[in-house]
Amino acid sequence: MKVLVFDVFGDFGHFKTFYTTSSPLSFSFPPPPTVRGMLGAICGVDKADYLRVFSHRSCQIAVSIQAPVKKVRMGLNLINTKGNYWTPVKKGTHEARTQVRTEFVKDPVYRLYVTHEDEAVFSTLLENVRRHRTVYTLSLGLSELLADFAYLGTSEAEEVDGEGPVPLHSVLPVSSVRSGGIVIEGEKKYFKERMPLTMTSDRVIEKYEDVIFEAQGRPIKAHVKAYWRLENDDTIVFF
Numbered sequence: 001m002k003v004l005v006f007d008v009f010g011d012f013g014h015f016k017t018f019y020t021t022s023s024p025l026s027f028s029f030p031p032p033p034t035v036r037g038m039l040g041a042i043c044g045v046d047k048a049d050y051l052r053v054f055s056h057r058s059c060q061i062a063v064s065i066q067a068p069v070k071k072v073r074m075g076l077n078l079i080n081t082k083g084n085y086w087t088p089v090k091k092g093t094h095e096a097r098t099q100v101r102t103e104f105v106k107d108p109v110y111r112l113y114v115t116h117e118d119e120a121v122f123s124t125l126l127e128n129v130r131r132h133r134t135v136y137t138l139s140l141g142l143s144e145l146l147a148d149f150a151y152l153g154t155s156e157a158e159e160v161d162g163e164g165p166v167p168l169h170s171v172l173p174v175s176s177v178r179s180g181g182i183v184i185e186g187e188k189k190y191f192k193e194r195m196p197l198t199m200t201s202d203r204v205i206e207k208y209e210d211v212i213f214e215a216q217g218r219p220i221k222a223h224v225k226a227y228w229r230l231e232n233d234d235t236i237v238f239f
Contacts, residue, residue, distance in 0.1 A: 001115055003157045003230060004122070006129050007066060008038065009109040010147040013140030014102065018196065018205075026103045026141070028069045028213060029110055029171060031195040032239045034141060035061050039114065042128050042149075043121065044135025051201050059116045060238040062170040062228075065217040067109040069191075075099040108140060113170065113236050115157070126154065155230040162226050167219035170236035173197075174210040180223030182212065189215040197239060209239075 015027040015034055030038070033051065036059065040050025053059075080098040088096055116122040128134060129151045138147045160166075165183045172182075174192070184190070190212060197209040214220050219235075228236050 001157045001159075001228075002122070003155050003228075004114045004126050004129065005111065005152040005155060005230070005234075006114075007109060007111050007150045007152060008138070008140070008147050009067075009107075009149070010140045010145060011107065012145050013105040013108040013147075014145060015105070015141045022100070024100065024102045026071065026105055027193055027195055028071075028105060028191065028215070029063050029065055029108070030141065031197070032056070032061060033196055033199040035063065035112060038112075038138060038147075039125060041136040041138050042134045043124050048201065051199055051203075053121060054116070056198050056239065058118060059114065059121075062113040062236040062238050064111040064113070064170045064234075064236070065109075065213055065215075066111050067107060067217060069108075069213075069215045069217075070106040071103055072106050073101050073103050076102045104145075105140075111152070111169075113230075113234075113238075115238075155232060155234075157228040157230050157236075160227055160229050160235075162224035165221045165223050166227060166235055167221045168224070168227060168237060169219050169234045171211050171213040172220050172222060172224070172237055173239060174212060176224045176226075176237045177212075178223050178225045182223075183221040185221065188218055188220075190220070191215055 015030050017025045036054040039054045045053045077097045077099050080095050139145050140147045192210055192212050194208055194210050196205045198206040
């Protein structure tokens with residue numbers, strides 16, 4: 001199986017968690033539906049269609065954290081539409097804007113591993129990434145958080161049955177872990193986040209998944225049901 005490998009990075013990222021409202025928090029890396037949106041932006045797939053074109057049934061993705069996860073919080077000035085109207089100046093008790101403390105990932109770098117069963121779609125994605133070209137503007141969660149990307153190459157990948165603990169370079173869905181679990185190494189920092197895994201074209205979440213990652217971007221040694229080994233010896237688990 002041929003896998004496209006490229007890095008996505010920027011100054012800030014925000015991948016809104018589903019369990020906060022008034023003070024938006026961010027996942028440490030983009031959830032699968034967000035990655036599929038990035039692929040759609042590169043290929044020029046409309047936002048109404050990208051979850052279909054890059055669905056989990058036809059497109060497998062893996063995400064690797066390439067820079068230590070750092071988070072900061074800043075105030076965003078948002079238009080105040082409380083009361084279902086907005087005025088550009090203060091009017092009575094109605095302020096023109098409201099400030100919301102928002103969490104961002106600072107200086108994020110993510111490595112994406114992507115495969116697609118449709119050769120035409122994969123070829124378009126590969127060509128655009130290789131030529132450093134997008135149809136729509138690429139961002140890291142919010143349209144204001146512009147992203148850049150760098151083509152690293154394509155690689156043949158071989159599926160391997162998970163015998164014994166193996167160091168994995170991608171984040172690790174809990175459903176992929178088998179008996180024996182994760183081998184905890186003292187110098188590493190392990191975190192788990194629950195995030196949307198699959199989403200319908202109507203933007204209804206079908207499935208959530210607990211995902212384990214190492215905050216410095218180092219490999220996680222674990223017993224898994226199966227994994228994929230690339231030609232450069234990267235070992236990954238697809239969503």
